[in-house]
Amino acid sequence: MVTRALALLLPVLLLPAAAGGFSVTDQTGRRVTLDAPPRRIVS
Known part of the structure; x- marks a missing residue:
């Protein structure tokens, strides 16, 4: 479950403008x- 949350949040952290x-x-x-x-x- 934690890996799913990290997979969801990782692109958001890497692309804050988007x-x-x-x-x-x-x-x-x-x-x-x-x-x-x-x-x-x-x-």
Whole structure:
């Protein structure tokens, strides 16, 4: 179960610009919503 969670989170950690907010279901069946990472402002 842990390897499945790591496999799900690894692409999100490696590609933060492509990862918007998303929802997953944890081991107890609860829905967990993770916000998108803050965007970097370059001016």
